[in-house]
Amino acid sequence: MSISRRKFLGWMGAAGLGTAFGSPAHAAANKHFKGYPESLGVLFDNMLCIGCRNCEAGCNKVNELPPPDRPFDDLTVLSKKRRTNTKVFTVVNRYDHFKGIKNPLFRKIQCNHCLEPACASACFVRAFTKTKEGPVTYDPSVCVGCRYCMIACPFEIPTYEYDEPLTPRIRKCTMCQPRIIDGKLPGCVEICPTEALSFGKRGDLIKIARERIKKYPDRYVDHIYGEHEMGGTSWLYLSGVPFKELAMREDLGVTPAPELTAGALSAVPMVAGLWPVLLTGLYAVSKRKEKIAKIEQQQAIASTLEKANAEAESKLSKALAKAQKEKAAAISKEVKKALEEAKKTQEKEGS
Amino acid sequence: MSEKAAAASKSFFTPFNVVAGIIVIIGLILTALRFTGGLAAVTNLSDYNPWGIWIGFDLLVGVALAAGGFVTSAAVYLFGMKRYHSAVRPAILTGFLGYALVVLALNYDVGRPWRLPYPFVIQQGTTSVLFEVAACVALYLAVLFIEFSPAALEWLGLRKARRIVVKLTLLLTIFGVVLSTLHQSSLGALFLIAPSKLHPLWYSPYIPIYFFITSIIAGLSMVIFESTLSYRYLSHKMDETHLKEKNDVTLGFGKAASYVLAGYFAIKVIGISAGNHWHLLGTSYGLWFLVELFGFVALPCFLYAVGVRDKNLKLIRWTAVLALLGIILNRFNVCLIAFNWHLPSSERYFPHWMEIGISVFIVTIGVIFYKFIVTRMPILYKHPEYSDSH
Ligand code: SF4
Ligand code: SF4
Ligand code: SF4
Numbered sequence: 142m143s144i145s146r147r148k149f150l151g152w153m154g155a156a157g158l159g160t161a162f163g164s165p166a167h168a169a170a171n172k173h174f175k176g177y178p179e180s181l182g183v184l185f186d187n188m189l190c191i192g193c194r195n196c197e198a199g200c201n202k203v204n205e206l207p208p209p210d211r212p213f214d215d216l217t218v219l220s221k222k223r224r225t226n227t228k229v230f231t232v233v234n235r236y237d238h239f240k241g242i243k244n245p246l247f248r249k250i251q252c253n254h255c256l257e258p259a260c261a262s263a264c265f266v267r268a269f270t271k272t273k274e275g276p277v278t279y280d281p282s283v284c285v286g287c288r289y290c291m292i293a294c295p296f297e298i299p300t301y302e303y304d305e306p307l308t309p310r311i312r313k314c315t316m317c318q319p320r321i322i323d324g325k326l327p328g329c330v331e332i333c334p335t336e337a338l339s340f341g342k343r344g345d346l347i348k349i350a351r352e353r354i355k356k357y358p359d360r361y362v363d364h365i366y367g368e369h370e371m372g373g374t375s376w377l378y379l380s381g382v383p384f385k386e387l388a389m390r391e392d393l394g395v396t397p398a399p400e401l402t403a404g405a406l407s408a409v410p411m412v413a414g415l416w417p418v419l420l421t422g423l424y425a426v427s428k429r430k431e432k433i434a435k436i437e438q439q440q441a442i443a444s445t446l447e448k449a450n451a452e453a454e455s456k457l458s459k460a461l462a463k464a465q466k467e468k469a470a471a472i473s474k475e476v477k478k479a480l481e482e483a484k485k486t487q488e489k490e491g492s
Numbered sequence: 493m494s495e496k497a498a499a500a501s502k503s504f505f506t507p508f509n510v511v512a513g514i515i516v517i518i519g520l521i522l523t524a525l526r527f528t529g530g531l532a533a534v535t536n537l538s539d540y541n542p543w544g545i546w547i548g549f550d551l552l553v554g555v556a557l558a559a560g561g562f563v564t565s566a567a568v569y570l571f572g573m574k575r576y577h578s579a580v581r582p583a584i585l586t587g588f589l590g591y592a593l594v595v596l597a598l599n600y601d602v603g604r605p606w607r608l609p610y611p612f613v614i615q616q617g618t619t620s621v622l623f624e625v626a627a628c629v630a631l632y633l634a635v636l637f638i639e640f641s642p643a644a645l646e647w648l649g650l651r652k653a654r655r656i657v658v659k660l661t662l663l664l665t666i667f668g669v670v671l672s673t674l675h676q677s678s679l680g681a682l683f684l685i686a687p688s689k690l691h692p693l694w695y696s697p698y699i700p701i702y703f704f705i706t707s708i709i710a711g712l713s714m715v716i717f718e719s720t721l722s723y724r725y726l727s728h729k730m731d732e733t734h735l736k737e738k739n740d741v742t743l744g745f746g747k748a749a750s751y752v753l754a755g756y757f758a759i760k761v762i763g764i765s766a767g768n769h770w771h772l773l774g775t776s777y778g779l780w781f782l783v784e785l786f787g788f789v790a791l792p793c794f795l796y797a798v799g800v801r802d803k804n805l806k807l808i809r810w811t812a813v814l815a816l817l818g819i820i821l822n823r824f825n826v827c828l829i830a831f832n833w834h835l836p837s838s839e840r841y842f843p844h845w846m847e848i849g850i851s852v853f854i855v856t857i858g859v860i861f862y863k864f865i866v867t868r869m870p871i872l873y874k875h876p877e878y879s880d881s882h
Contacts, residue, residue, distance in 0.1 A: 224539065224540075225539075259685055259686075262620065262685065263620050263622065263685055264620055265611040265616075265617040265620040265622040266614060266615045266616075267616070267617040268615075268617075284604070284607075285603065285604055285611070286603015286604050287601075287602050287603075288543065288602075288603075289542075289682070291542035292685070293685045293686060295686070295688045295689075297539070299539075300539040301531075301537075301539065301542060301603070302530070303530055303531045303532035303535070303537060303538075304529070304532040304533070305530050305603070306526075306527055306528050307527070307604070308603075309531070309603035309604070390688060393688050394687070399619055401684045401685050401687065402681060404684075405677070405678065405681035405684055408677075409624060413674070416669060416670045416673060417666050417670060420566075420666050420669055421666065423571060424569070424570045424662065427570065427572025428572065430572060431572050431574075
């Protein structure tokens with residue numbers, strides 16, 4: 142048995158299941174990954190955003206996206222809640238009527254470029270990469286189109302080309318990775334007419350944000366969204382109202398996505414290693430039980446047979462004895478009869 | 493031979509063939525639409541709802557219902573329950589067809605199906621639960637194929653090949669159980685990464701265990717259900733052993749299912765108390781959760797137990813249907829109904845009729861293949877020339 146079990150384990154290893162050992166997810170489970178040092182990010186400050194949609198236009202231009210449904214200077218679209226899609230990598234939504242703030246507030250949506258991205262951890266072909274510069278990039282040349290990244294992303298960012306029959310891609314904000322590498326600003330940041338978008342090293346941006354909160358404690362809520370959410374994101378947010386009220390989820394927690402599945406994945410080698418041993422054991426037990434049962438059965442049969450034989454014998458002998466007795470009785474009866482008859486005839490003759 | 497001739501002389505237009513034929517034609521048209529117009533042409537999927545019934549039903553339910561193969565072969569070959577031997581082949585066949593159809597359905601769902609091997613040959617995303625699912629499903633499909641092959645080899649009269657495969661039975665069974673444990677549970681683990689999207693009553697760190705345990709329930713119930721159907725429609729194909737053992741299988745598997753359901757009920761309750769989600773039971777999702785828990789877990793558990801106690805085969809068979817509906821409901825809840833529960837109803841997903849059409853088409857293909865195989869190969873009976881155990 143041991144040989145086939147070893148062979149079996151070998152196969153499991155060869156089959157690639159063993160690769161779950163020492164995968165990045167496990168590394169993540171052991172230490173807190175604080176993101177690449179020096180990595181870049183963007184800080185969005187909604188107290189400075191005027192809702193002009195210029196960033197949408199800039200993004201559209203630098204990414205060479207198809208023309209928008211409504212021109213970018215048409216601000217009526219802001220009254221409807223929109224989301225990103227395959228042709229729009231960023232949108233600005235308006236939120237009205239806040240206590241103590243007379244202007245509406247805006248929220249810009251795009252990929253947050255998580256430090257430990259759920260999308261990257263979920264992709265089974267590693268189509269996403271968290272680059273050391275900060276952007277989370279996507280490689281359409283390997284993507285299978287399973288859309289698990291969309292399930293995984295807590296910010297509902299990746300979008301999918303559902304109308305592409307043969308070559309659908311995931312589409313999302315790239316943080317303008319190609320431009321950043323060239324030393325340029327992201328399209329949306331460059332075009333922004335106010336200081337609502339600031340680009341820089343994530344560490345510096347956090348410091349700037351802290352200072353703003355410190356300087357204007359009445360203006361800002363004391364929270365930098367993205368500093369710790371889902372383990373932290375490269376895109377950071379400051380707000381004058383609780384983020385909840387801008388439909389930003391505050392219940393995401395600080396656990397990075399890879400940690401959520403690390404436990405289940407680490408069970409794989411356990412199952413692959415222990416199950417065969419246990420199952421073989423169970424098999425051996427049931428085999429042995431079967432064998433014992435068989436032996437017992439044979440013994441039982443043998444003893445029944447013996448008993449039956451003995452019984453039959455004794456019955457037979459009893460029957461024989463009875464028959465003999467009966468026979469004897471019959472004979473003696475016959476003899477008696479004969480004697481009596483003889484006597485009778487004698488008597489008859491005598492008379 | 494004479495039988496074949498008789499079958500051929502019968503009209504081709506039996507009710508089964510007509511219905512199946514219509515479904516297949518519609519399915520082929522929908523297939524053409526899918527591969528020319530993309531997913532948008534035939535589905536209601538959206539950027540908020542990337543997974544619909546092709547994942548919720550075809551993948552999650554399909555894999556769960558195909559668990560009969562590993563459950564039965566483990567019971568018979570590993571746990572020594574020889575009296576259920578006649579149930580092994582039909583269960584393996586259903587398992588094999590089930591997984592084959594799951595893979596077929598995935599070809600519709602993923603964007604570039606020809607890249608399905610990429611995760612293995614190009615770049616391995618080992619941090620992904622989906623990678624594990626894909627690896628195990630692929631391997632298990634191969635295992636099921638080999639496990640099923642003796643029937644085909646007997647049919648083809650290839651004795652030597654058959655003998656080799658039969659020798660591997662034990663190894664294949666163990667391999668199958670390991671792979672099944674892994675991917676059945678991983679299908680649940682897929683959702684571990686989305687705590688913010690799945691309702692807390694269904695999201696649980698135990699979800700992989702829930703999925704594994706329910707797959708056993710599904711496997712046991714499916715064997716009962718399937719044996720009921722094949723007895724009804726294919727009893728002429730069954731040999732004496734099969735007919736004799738059939739009721740034994742129903743009773744035994746019903747009893748096992750009752751126990752497993754009881755255990756599942758218990759760990760579900762433990763899950764709620766571990767997450768301290770009692771207060772959520774009063775909400776509308778809570779009520780729905782209770783419907784699932786009592787109507788489709790506790791009730792079948794009880795009915796199976798009563799059926800076994802009274803030796804009421806009819807009750808057990810109907811309970812199997814109830815339990816299977818419970819599995820379908822559970823997978824739908826996790827993947828579709830309680831998923832994205834935070835979204836406004838305008839953003840929620842409801843399947844397009846063409847999505848349902850493709851799913852029906854795929855199930856129909858399965859039934860056609862099942863029928864084709866059991867009417868030809870020794871599945872429901874032992875091949876007279878191979879009287880040794882199969
Ligand atoms: S926001 Fe979503 S898509 Fe962007 S990096 Fe994070 S997980 Fe990935
Ligand atoms: S859709 Fe593409 S990028 Fe997203 S998880 Fe699947 S293979 Fe990866
Ligand atoms: S960083 Fe680039 S891709 Fe992202 S929203 Fe801004 S302009 Fe668009």
